[in-house]
Amino acid sequence: MGLKFLVVGAGAVGGYFGGRLLEAGEDVTFLVRPNRRKQLEQTGLVLQSVKGSAKLDPPLIEKGEAGTFDVVLLSTKAYQLDNVLPDLKGFMHDDTVVIPLLNGIGHLDTLDRYFNKDTVLGGLCFIESTLTEEGHILHTSSGHRLTFGERNGEMSGRVTRIGESFEKTNADVETSIHISEGMWRKYLFITTLASITTLFNCPVGPIRESEEGRAFTYQLIDEIITVMRHTDEPIKDDFADKAWRQFMKLSEETKASMQKDLEKGLPVEADHIQGYLLQLAEKHEVSTPYLQAVYTNLKVYERMKDDG
CATH class of the missing domain: 1.10.1040.10 (N-(1-d-carboxylethyl)-l-norvaline Dehydrogenase; domain 2)
Incomplete structure (x- = not known):
């Protein structure tokens, strides 16, 4: 069986990389707020990209609904983190992995305190994207790179498996044993x-x-x-x-x-x-x-x- 991905939010970062996973046929669900859910149900998840546009029909879920996932892609803004974390535990099992794509470093301390430290990988991305007034994701430059890995520098089986899920996506996704650096x-x-x-x-x-x-x-x-x-x-x-x-x-x-x-x-x-x-x-x-x-x-x- 393939991995089940939960993308937290459907904004300029999570919506883009989660959308590329969904476009490649992976099992992806987006955790969204009610207003964003209503918008996406009306318009679909629209990627307007110099690397290839797409209109997708994403599975959507809100806090309190049922479901468990193998990988959580976390791409909220840092000031939203404290409000988002309580929503996640109900969607996670003992082996769920969290890949944070936030800017900065301080969020790792927060995530390590909230979850088992072993649950949290390192992650980063480089992409110039934004949400339009219509809720579309506008990607305006050629870069769309996502990198993740174990923070202890090892190449684990779980990282390899997640990497395999990204292989067919229309994005530059790679694993790294130097993710902290x-x-x-x-x-x-x-x-x-x-x-x-x-x-x-x-x-x-x-x-x-x-x-x-x-x-x-x-x-x-x-x-x-x-x-x-x-x-x-x-x-x-x-x-x-x-x-x-x-x-x-x-x-x-x-x-x-x-x-x-x-x-x-x-x-x-x-x-x-x-x-x-x-x-x-x-x-x-x-x-x-x-x-x-x-x-x-x-x-x-x-x-x-x-x-x-």
Whole structure:
């Protein structure tokens, strides 16, 4: 028998990769809220993608309904996590595996406390996608990569089996024995991208064309790396250079998902992304003026949004 997947939410990330699994014929169910369920029942799950579009009829489920699953793809925003986790236990059996696709790192502590630590794999993805007003998933760049693996560096049978389920999907999915390193590399990159595009309120192009913008970005990368090196995590010497090269290769129109959320007036993950690093910096007495400027800008935005 094949694996049964539960995708938590049907947003820009979970909806995309879950949709690609469903498109490939895998057993996929989406755990959604009532409003999203009503929308999907009317429109279907629509992927508008430069890699190939699709319209799917996804199985849907809400909290409190019956069913158990082998793999949970968790792609909520970090600020939604505490509300989502109580909904999951009823859908899990003793060997269910959780693959988190959230940005950042702090969610691993939360998941490890809530579930048995062995239940939680490492996971990350790179994709530029968003939800349209109609609830369609709009994927606008060629990248659609998902990576997962055991956080202890082993290649387990369960990871191999899950990887086999993704083999026929129209997405770049791979397993990794270096997933922890990969997650910290992504954390550096996504923090940098989210920070500069929200602070300067523009896509990458104008920032990169400005000498001051390039200098700010480089100093921010160095600052984040300095904080990360105070942890026991696998932070390698090439982290900064690779993050810089990745930044320089981005298309001029690239914006972080946090910037897109800010433009829509939605909540942002400031505490989970920048705030987590600032907590580490305070703990280890690391000066972080660039990161603090970014975080302050985001907290002012949150205050203005809440004040309406």
